[in-house]
Each structure stands twice: as C-alpha cells, then as structure tokens.
Amino acid sequence: MSAERLDWIYAATDAADLQRRYDAWAEHYDADMGALDWAAPGAAAAQCLAHGGRGGVVLDAGCGTGQVGVALRAGGAARVIGIDFSAGMLGRAALTGAYDELLQASLAEALPLAPGSLDAVVSVGVFTFGHVSPEPLAALGGLLRPGGTITLSFRDDVFRDLGFAAAVAVLRESAGWSLLQCSEPAPLVTEHGEGVPMRVWTWRVR
Numbered sequence: 001m002s003a004e005r006l007d008w009i010y011a012a013t014d015a016a017d018l019q020r021r022y023d024a025w026a027e028h029y030d031a032d033m034g035a036l037d038w039a040a041p042g043a044a045a046a047q048c049l050a051h052g053g054r055g056g057v058v059l060d061a062g063c064g065t066g067q068v069g070v071a072l073r074a075g076g077a078a079r080v081i082g083i084d085f086s087a088g089m090l091g092r093a094a095l096t097g098a099y100d101e102l103l104q105a106s107l108a109e110a111l112p113l114a115p116g117s118l119d120a121v122v123s124v125g126v127f128t129f130g131h132v133s134p135e136p137l138a139a140l141g142g143l144l145r146p147g148g149t150i151t152l153s154f155r156d157d158v159f160r161d162l163g164f165a166a167a168v169a170v171l172r173e174s175a176g177w178s179l180l181q182c183s184e185p186a187p188l189v190t191e192h193g194e195g196v197p198m199r200v201w202t203w204r205v206r
C-alpha cells in the first residue's frame with residue numbers, strides 16, 4: 001500500500017495536482033512513510049544540527065508533517081520555520097509543536113523571508129521526481145547569512161540525472177557554495193521492497 005502511495009505521488013501531473021495529492025495524503029503520511037523505513041528526516045536534521053543548526057534559526061523547506069522539525073527541535077535548534085505548499089501537511093506539522101512559524105508558500109516562487117536571515121536551511125524529500133527542480137536552490141541559499149549552511153537529501157539517481165549535480169557545480173562558482181559533508185549512500189527509504197540509495201549533502205554558502 002505505501003509504495004503505491006509513492007507511485008501515486010510521483011504520478012502528479014503538475015504542481016497543483018501534487019499539492020492536492022499531499023493534502024489528501026497528509027493524515028496517513030507518517031504511517032505510510034514509516035512502513036517504508038523513511039529515515040531521511042532524522043539523518044538530515046542531525047547533519048544540519050552539526051553544521052550550524054544547533055542554536056540557530058533554521059528553515060525546513062518542504063516541511064511536510066514536521067518530521068524534520070521535531071528532530072531539529074529535539075537537537076537544539078533555537079528557532080524553526082517550516083514552509084510547505086500543502087495546507088494539509090502544514091496542519092499536521094502544526095500539531096507537532098516543533099515549529100515557531102509555519103508558512104504556506106511554494107518553493108518555486110519568491111519566499112516570504114528576508115535574505116540573510118537564516119543560519120541554516122534543510123530540505124528533505126523535496127528535490128526529487130515531479131517535485132521541485134534545481135532552480136530554487138539559489139534563492140534558498142540567498143536566505144542564509146554569510147557562512148550559513150544548506151542541507152539537502154537526494155536519491156543518488158535524482159542528484160545525478162535531474163540536474164542537481166550540475167546546478168550545484170554552478171552555485172559553487174556563482175554563489176560560493178562549498179561542500180562540508182556528503183553522507184555515505186544509505187537506503188533511507190524502501191520502495192517496492194528495495195532500499196533506495198540516498199545521501200545527505202551539506203554546503204556552506206559564502
């Protein structure tokens with residue numbers, strides 16, 4: 001059942017359709033992803049906390065039901081802001097009590113946050129098939145104070161094949177992104193009975 005849910009999410013025809021599907025899924029997301037051994041939120045939150053998130057102001061971009069925010073809060077982030085375009089997912093995130101602020105917005109559009117206002121950005125399960133393309137990465141980096149960090153989870157195939165590796169190479173030159181940590185590949189989610197290799201990447205932004 002849970003793997004079919006992911007297939008159903010990946011089959012969204014456009015952003016509005018994806019938003020509707022997440023609204024409909026919100027109530028069962030945590031149970032379904034638990035059944036798929038979803039471990040990326042904990043792994044990414046820990047890496048974010050180790051690179052400036054602890055004691056800092058952190059944006060959880062595409063926060064969903066709040067799994068990353070809960071881990072950030074437990075690990076000592078001072079202030080946690082969540083953004084998502086699905087009101088249904090945000091409603092579940094609100095129930096966690098982990099977020100100081102929750103904003104409904106699309107990552108594909110200008111975000112309602114001041115440039116240079118964050119110590120860290122973390123985004124998990126968002127830059128993937130049929131979700132968010134590499135284009136908003138530059139704007140997310142621009143929300144960081146000088147020396148702030150951005151931590152992102154990627155399936156290995158998505159990072160390689162959907163333009164993310166190329167986008168980061170450009171950001172290294174144009175915006176001073178420098179790699180701080182790339183985790184070892186690990187099956188942070190299971191699909192159709194097989195672990196999907198994923199990594200968590202952290203860059204410092206000039």
Ligand SMILES: C[S@@+](CC[C@H](N)C(=O)[O-])C[C@H]1O[C@@H](n2cnc3c(N)ncnc32)[C@H](O)[C@@H]1O
Nearest residue numbers: 022062063064084085086089106107108124125
């Ligand atoms: C796979 S879920 C990940 C949720 C959470 N980060 C986690 O790790 O469990 C992807 C999330 O990205 C959100 N999302 C997808 N496209 C988005 C967009 N363009 N703007 C804002 N949120 C988006 C969805 O609503 C959903 O909550």
